[in-house]
Amino acid sequence: MRNRTTVMVSIVLAMLVASMDTTIANTTMPIIVNDIGGNSLYAWAFTSYMVLSTVLAPLAGRLSDLFGRKRIYAAGILLFLGGSVLCGLADSMVQLIIFRAIQGIGAGVMMPFPSIIAGDIYPVEQRGKVQAFFTGMWGLAAILAPTLGTFFVTYLNWRWIFFVNVPICLIALLALLPYKEVYQPKKAVIDYWGALLFAAGISSLLLITVVHSYAYLYGAIGVVLLVAFFLYEKGHAAPIVPMTLMRNKPVALMIGGSFLSCAALFGTSSFIPLFLQNQGHSLFVSGIALLGTSIGWMVVAIPSGKWVIRFGYKPLLLTGNALLVITAVLLFFIREGTSFGYVFSTLTMLGLSFGLLFTVSTIGAQQLVEAHQKGISTSLQLFARNIGTAVSVTVMGSIVTKADIFYTGIHGMFIYGLIASIVAFAVPLAIRSVRKEPLSG
Known part of the structure; x- marks a missing residue:
């Protein structure tokens, strides 16, 4: 129990600092550019981290x-810590981009582990509560990031948005030391070429979302590169992404469903604050609206573990996708003059949907595979959501920026969201009845 508590402290702090870092950098980047120059490279400070x-x-x-x-996991924390120190010491935009890339590597290594380790140390019926707690950390990060960014820029220096990561990462490392690992690793040959092909292929595709030339x-x-990766992996003895995992139909459909649901509406949180600010609301109030999503998420995530045992995966995924479609319909009716209360309630509905979909699919990714595939299965769920989010933000942003009138663009992006959410609803229909008992602990 003691080891469980300490490791929870570690993974929660790592999640908090990694999730804060993107937002806090976004709010202060104009000030950073004014200090060190490199305005033409502005976007790459985000791209290197995100990709x-x-x-x-x-x-x-x-x-x-x-x-x-x-x-x-410890290696990820150390990389993120080192990247943060280097970012705080950067004297040019080129240096900052390179150091943000190191940060991004550390963040990418850290981020899957809250769900992976929780899947190792908590029984299935408790994982909903743990996932809800993780969601609360995302909500806390959304509030802390702009607040801390403003404080550092006003009273200290922009470099402290990176230096503040150092003590948090150190505490996360110290909390990890007494942890006695539950999972026994399976030794195998490392698939270096597969990892390289995969990383290069996905990076090239992600660049489409942020680079126009x-x-x-x-x-x-x-x-x-991804075709080459697929062909190479089929013949490798220990592939970095086991193709047998993709032959697990329920897991493969959950991964695909995660991508489609995020591609449909997860980008909403990037544009609702902008909509509210155009309505005359303050930065603080427009940020508070996003708490509706966190509240809805936690309400359903807490009991989801028990619901999986009682009802199974398919009914819960269908319910989550039905809530997503209902949310898309409510967003469709947002217009100039729409009240804050309506927006907050709609985002709460969005949180109910994603809270159910994400928690149930995460549990499925861990319970419907063998123990030695749990890490990659959980990580692919997170990966699918990240890719879907990148698609959603890119498509919605393109619709808004190309519209002659701001509110026309907002309406257009929610038309896209409605169509895409209906497509996402079709995915769990293909899932056959899955046993409720776990295949792995």
Whole structure:
């Protein structure tokens, strides 16, 4: 029990600091550019972090299956800590981009482990509560990040947005020391070429979402590399992404469903604050609206573990996707003059949907595979959500920016969200009845 408590402290702090770092950098980047220059490279300070943190998540999960959770997770914390120090010392935008990439590698390695380790140390009926707690950390990060960013810029220096990570990471490492690992790693040959092909292919595809020049070239390179990755993995004795996992139909459908549901509406949280600010609401109030999502998420995530045992996966996933469609309908009716209360209630409904979908699919990713595949399965769930979120933000952003009138763009992006959520609803229909008892502990 003591080991369980200390490791929870470690993974919660790591999740908090990694989730805060993207937002806190976003709010202060204009000030950083004014200090060190490099305005033409502005977007790459986000791109380097986002691409590498997304790509590394499934690879970290697989490495944890091979070498154990503790050492891979600790390596991620150390990389993030080192990258944070270097970012705080950067004197040019080129340096900052490189150091943000190191941070992104560390964040990508760290982020899957809350769900992976929780799956190792908690029984299935308690995992809903744990996932709800993790969600609360995301909500806390959403509030803390802009507040801390403003404080550091006003009273200290922008460099402290990175230096503040150091003590938090150190505490996370110290809390991890007494942890006695539950999972026994399975030794195997490391699939270096598979990891390289996968990382390069996904990175090329992700660049389409943030770089406008040569987008088609990046896309073509990404497709070619991923085809090569698939062919290479089929013949490897210990592939970085086991193809047998994709033959597990319920797990594969849950991964696909996670991608589609995030691609449909997860980008909403990036644009609702902008909508409310155009309505005359303050930065603080527009941020508070996002708490509706966290509240709804926690309400359903807490009992989800017990619901999985009682009802099974398919009915809960169908319910979550039905709530997603209802949310999309409510968002469709948002117009200029829509009240804060309506927006907050709609985002609460969105939280109910994603809280159910994410918690149930995470439990499924852990319970419907063998123990030695739990890390990669959980990480692929996170990976699918990250890719879906990148798609959602990109498509919605494109619709809003290309519209002549702001509110026309907002309405257009929610039309997209409604259509995409209906498509996402079809995925769990293909899941056959799955046993409620876990295949792995």
